[in-house]
Amino acid sequence: MPRAADGLLRRGCRTTIGLALGAVLAFAEAAYVLLTLPALAVPSARRRVFAGARLLAEVERARLARYLRNENSADYGGRRALEYLAVRCVVGGLGAGVFVLILWGAVSGLVMASQFFSGAPIGGGDPIGDDHDWYDLPAVFLLGLLLIFIAVQGLIGVATLDRRVAHRFLGPSEQDLLRRRVSQLATSRAEVIEAVNDERRRIERDLHDGVQQRLVALGMVLGRALRSKDPEHRGELVRQAHDESQQALQDLREVTWRVYPIALDSGGLEVALESLAERSSVPVTLDYALPERPGAAVETVAYFVASEAVTNAIKHAGASRIGISVTGDETMVTVRITDDGAGGAQASGGGLSGLARRVAAVDGVFTVDSPAGGPTTIEAELPCA
Numbered sequence: 490m491p492r493a494a495d496g497l498l499r500r501g502c503r504t505t506i507g508l509a510l511g512a513v514l515a516f517a518e519a520a521y522v523l524l525t526l527p528a529l530a531v532p533s534a535r536r537r538v539f540a541g542a543r544l545l546a547e548v549e550r551a552r553l554a555r556y557l558r559n560e561n562s563a564d565y566g567g568r569r570a571l572e573y574l575a576v577r578c579v580v581g582g583l584g585a586g587v588f589v590l591i592l593w594g595a596v597s598g599l600v601m602a603s604q605f606f607s608g609a610p611i612g613g614g615d616p617i618g619d620d621h622d623w624y625d626l627p628a629v630f631l632l633g634l635l636l637i638f639i640a641v642q643g644l645i646g647v648a649t650l651d652r653r654v655a656h657r658f659l660g661p662s663e664q665d666l667l668r669r670r671v672s673q674l675a676t677s678r679a680e681v682i683e684a685v686n687d688e689r690r691r692i693e694r695d696l697h698d699g700v701q702q703r704l705v706a707l708g709m710v711l712g713r714a715l716r717s718k719d720p721e722h723r724g725e726l727v728r729q730a731h732d733e734s735q736q737a738l739q740d741l742r743e744v745t746w747r748v749y750p751i752a753l754d755s756g757g758l759e760v761a762l763e764s765l766a767e768r769s770s771v772p773v774t775l776d777y778a779l780p781e782r783p784g785a786a787v788e789t790v791a792y793f794v795a796s797e798a799v800t801n802a803i804k805h806a807g808a809s810r811i812g813i814s815v816t817g818d819e820t821m822v823t824v825r826i827t828d829d830g831a832g833g834a835q836a837s838g839g840g841l842s843g844l845a846r847r848v849a850a851v852d853g854v855f856t857v858d859s860p861a862g863g864p865t866t867i868e869a870e871l872p873c874a
Contacts (some may be wrong), residue, residue, distance in 0.1 A: 504648055507556025508584050511651060511834045515581020518545055518574045536556070539567020542603055546570035549577060550659060559652045562660030573658035587643040594636050596631050601629070654788075678850075703737040750792060758788040762813060769811070771803050775813040783822050787871045789823045791815065794855075797844050798826035798867045806830025806865060822871045832863035844869070 522539065528534040546565070553559040565573075582646060602860045707730055714726035752761040759777045766773035783791070794811050802808040808830035816823050834841060834857055848855040859865035 503556050505644065507552055508644055508647055509588060510552055510556070510603070511549075512583045512585035514549065514589055515578045515585060515817070518549075518581065519578035521545060522571065522575045522578060528779045539571060542571035542574055546573055546659065549573075549655065553655055555633055557648060557652060561655050564665075564739055565659050569658055573654065576654050576658065577651075580647060583650070584606070584644070584647040585747075587640060587647060590643075591640045594633070594640070595851035597783070599631055621796065623687070626747070636796050654828070699740045700737055703733055703740060707733040707737060738803045753785075753788055753792060757782050758815065760790055761788075761792050762795055765792075765799060766813070769799055771808055771811055773799060773811045773813060773818060776812070776816075778814075779822065780818065783817075783871075783873050787793065787822055787873055790840075790853070790871055791822060791869065792849055793847060794824050794844050795826055797841070798828075800822075801834065801841070802826070802865065803832050805834065806834070808863075808865075817871075820873055822873060824869045824871070826867045827864055828862050831861075832859045832865050833861050834859035834865050834867075 525538045525541070528538050535640075543566075547563070550561050550563065555562060555817035621857040685769065710726050710733060712798040714723050717726060750761045750764065752764050758779075759775075762775055762777065766775050782788070795815075798811070799811055802811050806828055811826065811828045814823075814825040814827075816825075844867075845855040848871065851871055853869055853871040857865070858867045
């Protein structure tokens with residue numbers, strides 16, 4: 490038997506077994522719903538009724554997952570479980586009716602075949618009548634095929650109803666999803682504010698410990714040059730002051746790039762990442778393959794993910810090679826940064842936790858794979874809509 494036909498047969502048998510079990514369970518579910526409805530009026534018994542309904546619903550959920558390949562959430566309460574059972578027993582009853590018709594048709598077909606081929610009809614008489622034409626037997630055969638087709642379609646319909654009813658009642662309701670979404674937005678808003686405050690403190694620290702210290706040193710060197718009487722020594726001090734001013738400008742440029750790279754506005758994400766690669770002290774390869782420019786929010790988050798990952802790889806991992814890959818389509822942008830450093834990075838530590846909050850603010854997914862000894866892969870999946 491071809492593999493495709495064998496797989497189809499297996500799926501059909503598995504689904505049929507699942508529907509047969511559902512038909513049997515429907516009677517128990519109907520009995521439970523009818524017997525426990527009066528108990529709902531008693532507050533003390535209501536919890537036990539809901540607990541029992543949830544147990545039966547879990548049995549149904551396991552049956553659907555195993556035989557009908559239909560996974561459903563376990564995030565539902567006892568009341569929704571009881572509502573599900575009330576509807577589900579009707580669907581199971583339909584399935585039981587289809588199986589009864591199939592069994593009746595099968596038995597009738599066997600009886601007719603036995604009467605026709607044995608020559609000694611059961612109960613007497615010809616199964617297709619004493620007065621019949623040559624085309625009666627083919628007509629009965631074709632009618633049997635039609636009934637088989639209708640029975641199969643009935644089973645398919647019951648299976649579809651079974652899946653839809655489970656999807657409708659099992660799992661959170663629309664109101665629950667809305668409340669969760671509001672809670673997620675409030676949490677992500679608080680995390681973004683925290684990430685921005687962390688970044689602001691980092692910028693203040695960089696200005697105080699970096700640029701400010703260099704400007705103080707520059708002022709001291711210039712002061713020494715003004716007081717010096719030796720022209721040669723004065724010239725040396727001026728050269729030192731010039732070097733300090735250049736380094737201060739470089740530090741200030743680094744800080745401004747951390748605030749917001751102007752290249753994002755002028756050239757987009759690709760140009761900003763190219764500038765990031767050029768300024769890196771470690772070789773950085775860039776693979777940029779986006780069909781069109783994403784939105785400003787996605788570009789900003791993507792850039793800061795890449796920038797922070799490159800900075801961490803250089804400062805903490807001792808990497809000698811870094812790769813940045815940006816791929817995606819109209820709906821999703823994926824930023825992946827890899828390095829050959831020492832590894833051991835944690836998503837909950839240092840600047841990476843701030844990046845995780847930035848990514849979560851745009852409903853993205855942030856992952857870090859950094860085993861001890863490396864390599865490290867940092868990935869952010871950013872939805873575009």
